[in-house]
Amino acid sequence: MSNGQESADVVRRFFDAFNVGDIDAAFATLSHDIVWTYYGPEEKIPFAGSFRGHAGVRQFFDRVTRSIQIREMTPRSLVGVGHQVYGRGIEQSASLATGREYRVEWAHVYEVQGGLMTRFEEFIDTATVADCLTA
Numbered sequence: 024m025s026n027g028q029e030s031a032d033v034v035r036r037f038f039d040a041f042n043v044g045d046i047d048a049a050f051a052t053l054s055h056d057i058v059w060t061y062y063g064p065e066e067k068i069p070f071a072g073s074f075r076g077h078a079g080v081r082q083f084f085d086r087v088t089r090s091i092q093i094r095e096m097t098p099r100s101l102v103g104v105g106h107q108v109y110g111r112g113i114e115q116s117a118s119l120a121t122g123r124e125y126r127v128e129w130a131h132v133y134e135v136q137g138g139l140m141t142r143f144e145e146f147i148d149t150a151t152v153a154d155c156l157t158a
Contacts, residue, residue, distance in 0.1 A: 027103030030135035034101050034108045037140065042096065046084075050077060054139040059083055063149035068156060071149070090156060091116040094124075098131075108133040114147070118156045125155040 033052050040048035059080045063071035070086035073079075087093070098112040110131040117124045127148045134142035 027105055027108075029103070029138070030106055030108045030133070031101045031103035033135045033138060033140060034103075034110065034133050035098075038096075038098055050080070052140055053077060053080060054136065054141045057139075057141055057143065059143045061145045061147075063147070064153060067153035068149060089119070091118055095126075103135075106135050108135060116152075116155075120156065121158055123155045125151050127151050 037049050037052040040046070040052070056076055057080060059074040061068070061071050061083065065071045069090050070083055072083075074083045093114065093116045095113060095115040097114075098110050100112075101108055101110045103109075108131075110129075110133065112129050112131070113126065114129055115124065115126040130146040132142075132144045132146075133140050
């Protein structure tokens with residue numbers, strides 16, 4: 024049984040690994056059947072949509088790295104309540120196509136089961152992201 028602190032610790036381990044470029048360690052925190060969702064207009068944001076499993080999350084990050092350079096992805100708070108973790112943070116990125124930058128706050132919802140993230144949802148100002156990605 025997972026408590027909120029243990030769930031939040033899993034998410035922290037993901038961010039710690041991701042932010043130093045240790046993708047294998049980041050993926051070690053994800054269940055093999057994770058559902059990863061970035062809400063937004065898929066016709067304007069290439070990495071918007073739902074992605075399933077490790078292959079889907081790799082596809083998500085492949086689309087991200089072909090579209091933007093993430094300069095900062097920092098959680099400001101991660102609060103665990105049972106199997107749910109609620110996060111708030113900041114992202115600063117630049118579009119590879121336009122060179123334009125954006126800095127936005129985000130809200131994330133994670134579900135953690137058996138010590139692994141099983142669900143991820145990102146809520147962000149997608150209008151700002153889409154505007155930055157288009158000329």
